[in-house]
Amino acid sequence: MNTLEQLRAGALSGARRLTLRADLRELPEEVYTLADSLEELDLSGNALDDLPADLPRLHRLRVIFCSNNRFARLPEVLGRCKSLEMVGFKANHISDVPAAALPPRLRWLILTDNRIEALPDELGRRARLQKVALAGNRLTALPATMAGCERLELLRISANQFEGLPDWLLTLPRLTWLAHGGNPFSAAQEAEALDNAPMPRVNWADLQVQALLGEGASGHIHRAARADGTAVALKVFKGEVTSDGLPGTELAACLQAGAHPHLIPATGRLSGHPGGADGLLMPLIPPRFRTLAGPPSLASCTRDVYDPALQMAPGAALRLATGMADALAHLHARALTHGDFYAHNMLHDGDGEGRLGDFGAASFLASVPPQQAARLKALDVRALGCLLEELGPRCAQHADAVQVLADACLAAAVDTRPAAHDVAQRLRRLALPCG
Template sequence: MHTLAQLRAGELSGITRLDLSCGLTEFPREIFELADTLEILNLSGNELSSLPDDLHRLTRLRVLFCSDNHFTELPACLGQCAALTMIGFKANRIVEVPGAALPPLLRWLILTDNRIDTLPTELGERPYLQKLMLSGNCLQALPESLRDCHRLELLRISVNQFSELPQWLLSLPSLTWLAYAGNPLETEADAAALEATPLIDWSALRLEQKLGEGASGVISRANWQHADGSLKPVAVKLYKGEMTSDGSPLHEMNACITAGLHPNLIRVEGRITAHPDGQQGLVMQLIDPSFRNLAGLPSLASCSRDVYADDLRFTADVALRIAKGIASAAEHLHAQGITHGDLYGHNILLNERGDCLLGDFGGASFHATTDTAQTRALQRIEVRAFGVLLGELLARIDSGLSAERRLHWEALERCCCQADVRARPGFSEVLRELENL
């Protein structure tokens, strides 16, 4: 994090990224002195409510973060920033989104956790739009112009006021990761599954070291003391209360429970009760430390694609084992009326043998378990996510793949990613094709 004193003293000359979080109420004009080099500007965590009309003087500015401020309107000056591709205004007080505020090269827009009830037609006139994050607003509809956004891959509209999903949305050729939980349109979680989940008293848990922390909560290693005094090592996830880019953490918890048992899903042992602060949480199986994440989160540059380690390589058999495990888990989820919504390498844990677990249900949504046109479309959108994963695995196979098997693998990838959503296979068919590999 930089300081205002450094900026005013001229110590930051030549930098490409500036991070300022120091209670700012006005935009520091000294930032314009960095115009020749500044590409990423992060002003999150301040008290700003406006930006200067001449912001376009930052001619190299590609990325702007202004989350956790006091904006009530997305500033119209953003639309004049010719190089700006990514905008993040999460957790403000935004009600208005003027069409003029959307720059021509817009690729990634984050407006999570605001008060927006309508979006401008101009949003669908941004041909490079790839990621759109709108969870936690008051939206009842999307602008129909979005049907022309053929590059849109990730859409988050959880916790709004949608009573239906438009048919054109389910036909977008590139839509891959969709989250819509917490809207009136959503099918309810399986109440029987929620009620049948064992309750585990907080007093029976002894937390040890923290294992990880994400947008929705904190995971810690713990010991669970049974009635007979025996201890069982477990993982405890305590959910945060605030809105995430995917949606509500409590919807995530319900999806984890409803998912049920599957060898490629992390097992839920029970739901925490009697936490002293009323915090919600789950007790889950403790994953063997030999498991690691398949990939890292997407970067600012990769946008909607995971970042893989340069030296990551698999044999064909290990890659195939991963593919089968994730396809089987997805087939199981769809049978329970759940789309994962975030089927990505960074949400997959695996070991050297290719044993794998699909985790993080933050983007999960519920749909009808009956076979309808909408259900099939929602499931086939997720099949495209699996097709992307197939391509990423294939690119990292370094042995054991014959020319014939490679052609078969590539054909399955193309089939899963084809533009015609309803022509894509379901996961049952995908699994049969993987067996042929």
């Protein structure tokens, strides 16, 4: 984070990134001293309700974040910033998105947790659009022009007012990661999962909550001990709209998912939390497990970022891919899509054992007609294709065969992609000699 004092003293000359948190009510004039270098501007957490008309003076600006401010309207001046690719205005009060506010080079749009009821047709005319986060608004429809967004890969429309999904959406050739839970058309299925899942209740008073293990968009995960001394992981949901949707949808999906050796299972449901929060108990994952990859970066947009130093034992990548495909097939058989089937939501031990987690973007297949359900599963399969493409080069003598499978999963024609179960079977046959 930077300071106004640094900016005014000229200490940030030549900076490509600028982050200011200073209860700002307007953009400091001194920001323009960085016009020839500034590419990423983060003004989140201030008190802004507009941006200046001369913002395009920042002619190299590619990324702007203005989350947690006071905007009621997406500023039209953004549309005149010719280099701007990423626009993030999460958690404002936005109800109006003018067509003129959409930059010509827009790739990544974040409008989560606002008050938007409609989007302009112009959004569908942004040919470079790859990633759109719209969870937690009041949308009832998407612009029909978005049927032409052939590069769109990730879309979050959870926690809105949709009564169904448009058929054209599920035929987009590159759409891969879709979250649509928490809408009226899926409410009945989510409520049924919450009410009927055979999950034992564990009272907050019977737990000793210990160290914080991690924090995700939807909740905090603590180490905890049950009354008999058994160590567990406890996830307490925040109860807020996240980039994926509602924590209640995630909880319902966790309960619906059931048990599988390559899923991070829920073993109990929390009750009696002093703040009324929901929560889940899970087994502690052994420390040998680590996250397979980091989440997408600003540069990669939709693809995970792997550590170049990642090491795996011989045959491990193929065994890991097989397990993840099998876990995905299990979810589909349980009438769920994962919606966020990414390496950054997978744990592995380096020897081929893996666990898939994070159901924040999961959705219920019974909430849509059968043909749409089949295509929703095909979106998850495309995500599996991305994983195979990433792990394939580590599969030694099977690399070519894995790439053939990846290509089938990545097919532009949605209805031609194989089922996750079939992919898992074919990977398992390849993996047998490596066992």
